Amino acid sequence: MKLSNSYSAFQEDIEEIENYFDRLWPLLRSITGEGVRKTHDILSEIIPLERMEIPSGTCVLDWEVPKEWVVRDAYILTPDGEKILDVWENNLQLVNYSTPFKGTMSKSELENHLYSIPELPDAIPYVTSYYKPRWGFCLPDYMRKSMKEGSYDICIDTEFIQGSMTLSEAVLKGESEREVFLSTYTCHPSMANNELSGPLALAFLYKRLAALPNRRLTYRFVFLPETIGSIAYLAYNGEHLIKTMDAGFTVTCVGLDAPFTLKKSRQGNSVVDRTAEYILQYDNTFPYKILEFFPSGSDERQYCSPGYNLPVASLIRGLYAEFPEYHTSLDNKDLISFEALSQSIEIYYKICLALEKNVIYRNVIARGEPFLAKRNLLLGTGAQRKVENEMILLQWLLNFSDGKHDLISIANRSGQDFWLLDEIAQRCLEADLIEIVHG
Amino acid sequence: MKLSNSYSAFQEDIEEIENYFDRLWPLLRSITGEGVRKTHDILSEIIPLERMEIPSGTCVLDWEVPKEWVVRDAYILTPDGEKILDVWENNLQLVNYSTPFKGTMSKSELENHLYSIPELPDAIPYVTSYYKPRWGFCLPDYMRKSMKEGSYDICIDTEFIQGSMTLSEAVLKGESEREVFLSTYTCHPSMANNELSGPLALAFLYKRLAALPNRRLTYRFVFLPETIGSIAYLAYNGEHLIKTMDAGFTVTCVGLDAPFTLKKSRQGNSVVDRTAEYILQYDNTFPYKILEFFPSGSDERQYCSPGYNLPVASLIRGLYAEFPEYHTSLDNKDLISFEALSQSIEIYYKICLALEKNVIYRNVIARGEPFLAKRNLLLGTGAQRKVENEMILLQWLLNFSDGKHDLISIANRSGQDFWLLDEIAQRCLEADLIEIVHG
């Protein structure tokens, strides 16, 4: 029986995920502000997050933490006096980080502040302007086309205050100080695959890993605004990550019922790359593809910048910008599937289990084979015309446990099942035939 | 003319091999005992073996040399008083290393001590029990099924004595102390491909190599019981092998008229791997396949254990367990072909010849090409519209004799014939254009 299967008995309640989704959906998130704090508050019901508030203006690496954005109201009154584009009706309707504005303008003046997508006439686009002060509204193109001439009253009651940027993390201790680093972002407003699927997957992955009777590795879960958040996190904790990280992932876009895409780390052949590839290939029934690292994408851009070059990969369903609903109001609850989200949690979980077991051993009796009979380790039934599979596993393990090959590389080289190799390794450890060199 | 061909004029007398086969066939071999000694006595007529007796109980690496097994008689009397399963009629009929037993039992009690193969109803299986004390008989399944109810008299007159385990070796000195190591086992009773083909090939390969007018390399031929024998050999001579071995083979299963399988050494790209691959690919008309090292198999398991990791490969015809007659009475004289055995000797011989010539040279005039005209080395007829092949060989040799590439790697990179490259190298050596760096 595969250990991975035994643990997999544990399964999230899909309804529970959906409930959290519904509560998180309406919050007006951005890279700073109350919407983020409320999001982290709700997630804290699932995972014990510790919060870190970084004051506006703090220098982090090459960047500066921006002012905190406060939104009190935002809407437009049409020439007929109708209230449209109310931020509280759909928070995508206000350009994120809009400057305050109050005034009246003609339709043609207003046009410079409107954003829509002619190819997707029903979609409200998601637009931000973090580092260039401007204001604007987003709306479906069909609606924009129906706006008539006349005078529009604009109200954007926003403010930039000397506040702070919110990051949260939880650490699940293991026997070793070697860490698995899991990062997701919480800065997008009401979107589903490219926002809530990531934090929800990470929070529920915590529950699974916390339920393990014991853990070799330490797991670090971080929730932060994209880009500026990971920059800030690295400014404070980059040295720690360099020293302790065995494997890492940015977890985002995992809610689509689409093939898995493994985007490898910049290192390309690190433990995280080889382990994720093994699980996708041998312990997964879903279609997948594997991409070499590329420097666009999400927060792995920061973790894999050349000065860090951390082993951070990403496992994605619906690569950013590959699904047409990306960064629009169409990336909503209808688009994603909670079953798909649960599968994604399962695959991430399996990878973590494999990382748990992916140790480098050294065969203590490296000269010749050990005399197994005196250790009750003559595996198999003892029929003599065929070496039994257990014996073959044992031979692979002993021959390649030379202090250089980790268990995943032995599985890959031998074509043998990783979980079975681990079972044999446990028996050899008990029999003092092998010892842990690195793990 | 290829040197390999010139030497190949020498050819064993197939009848002579067959005569030795017939004399060795009936001996009751095991990992210890008189059968082994008689086998080595007969082989000594072909190859001057020096014997090494290791006392029972001697510690060798993680193992201990077992007691010596003495067989005086073994048979069963049926309820009708018929004598069956007489060890002297066919020595596979007694489980190898059976404990002594004398007594009477019913057919159903006896069943626990009988071994047969339902899928091969005519075959007597080969069963051993070296490290778990038990006794038993092996028989064709059809015969087992015909045994009737009643009382059977069992006689197993065996004994375990404080004796010794027998290993033998012969060393054929060359100019250099660098060694080619050739190992075969002599512990299986009456079987043909998976026993006698190995020792016979090795003994007759000795004759060929001894007939060479001179040898660069030293050749070490060892005959020993599988597993415990190579373990013991390594315990005494492992350090010597580490220091001196250029290339090695375990020679076994070479009598079938089947494709050649090269099982590479654990190192994978050592001289032995590259040389054997070259010969199979370019100097061989028989089908072949090449496998990366795997840690099950024969004594290469010990030689390639991670603490030694010696460059020991194997060239096999009928991989263990790939021919259905493996480890049964069907692996007999009818199964093998003495022509095939002779071909195997030829291929091993060619590999040895290539190893003889596989030297790393250094071009003495490494800056620019040497001025060949003053050395009478302008090879070819001097026609000018086409560089002659001899000149091309010379250019490859001189350009890549940089102290790093051995001759096999130059042959592989250039696609030029290895034996012709060697001829050119000999002329360059005489002209002091190149010198030997390692060989």
Add this chain to the structure above:
Amino acid sequence: MKLSNSYSAFQEDIEEIENYFDRLWPLLRSITGEGVRKTHDILSEIIPLERMEIPSGTCVLDWEVPKEWVVRDAYILTPDGEKILDVWENNLQLVNYSTPFKGTMSKSELENHLYSIPELPDAIPYVTSYYKPRWGFCLPDYMRKSMKEGSYDICIDTEFIQGSMTLSEAVLKGESEREVFLSTYTCHPSMANNELSGPLALAFLYKRLAALPNRRLTYRFVFLPETIGSIAYLAYNGEHLIKTMDAGFTVTCVGLDAPFTLKKSRQGNSVVDRTAEYILQYDNTFPYKILEFFPSGSDERQYCSPGYNLPVASLIRGLYAEFPEYHTSLDNKDLISFEALSQSIEIYYKICLALEKNVIYRNVIARGEPFLAKRNLLLGTGAQRKVENEMILLQWLLNFSDGKHDLISIANRSGQDFWLLDEIAQRCLEADLIEIVHG
């Protein structure tokens, strides 16, 4: 706009090339002598050559500079008194480096001194005898067959004098002392692809590179007799080349309207190999093939001899001996195309431009991405649903400018256009985001 295209506006006048071709054609070139000097005189009108005369008898590496060959006259009078095989009518008709001879002989005696090609009955072969004293005449096979019996008067008025061997070079200085080395030979008499195409291409490439407003690299152009010339050049300048050469080419056989063949340097993956491969693959519309280094060929045999192992490749149209007219009177003006020659100059020029820009950069802000907004480097239009291509180029450049990857390797890894990557690099240099590590 691609930089390569902008520079390419410059184009040689094909008629000008043809005029030089016509003037160089009739000269009787050899490895020494007045024909070579006159050739270099004419080429000096295009490229400012500095001449180096190495006295006969000078030891150069393993070789010795031969005596200078002086030809005053050479012809045969037939039994009918007709003058044939006059060297001044076609200089291929005299075996190059023929010893002097005056005398009368029968047709059958003369036969030992005649060279023709039965398979190419119209062709005069090109035959030399630099290091074995002999004399001879070359003629079309059809003409040889028509010679009648009788007495022939032979006149070869040649002399070997204590003169010198002529080499010339021009150096085009750049900001850096790192050099691009370009070598061609001027020792073949009246042949077109395998003689004049090389020197003409190199001389006109000089004009293009000299017209560049500035150059990072220094360019060294050398014109010398094949083999003995490059040997001599290395004897005097080999250490300098080892210290300064970034990339090199032997330029020869570039006048045929045939596919390009890149023959890589012995190093195989040096800057010159990767750059030429990039240009052929991505910035070239002509067919091409790529060959690994082989040690026959032209002067790269010397530059790539193991004691130098310089990064010298060759880009050829009509590999030596691959076109049937090779080394005969059929390799003439009709065979080549001046348009093809101009294309070859263009490709060599593009490779030089790429070498100019192929720098290793280091991202100064290696930890995390730089904050681009404050540097006005947020490239692209800022539309948010798709990362703009300029931004992607910037991300590739910054992520892989780690002090190890040169720009060509970033182009190859990313699949992005090299010239656009360079444009981005220039903007980043100005913004102090990257610095030059090696270039």
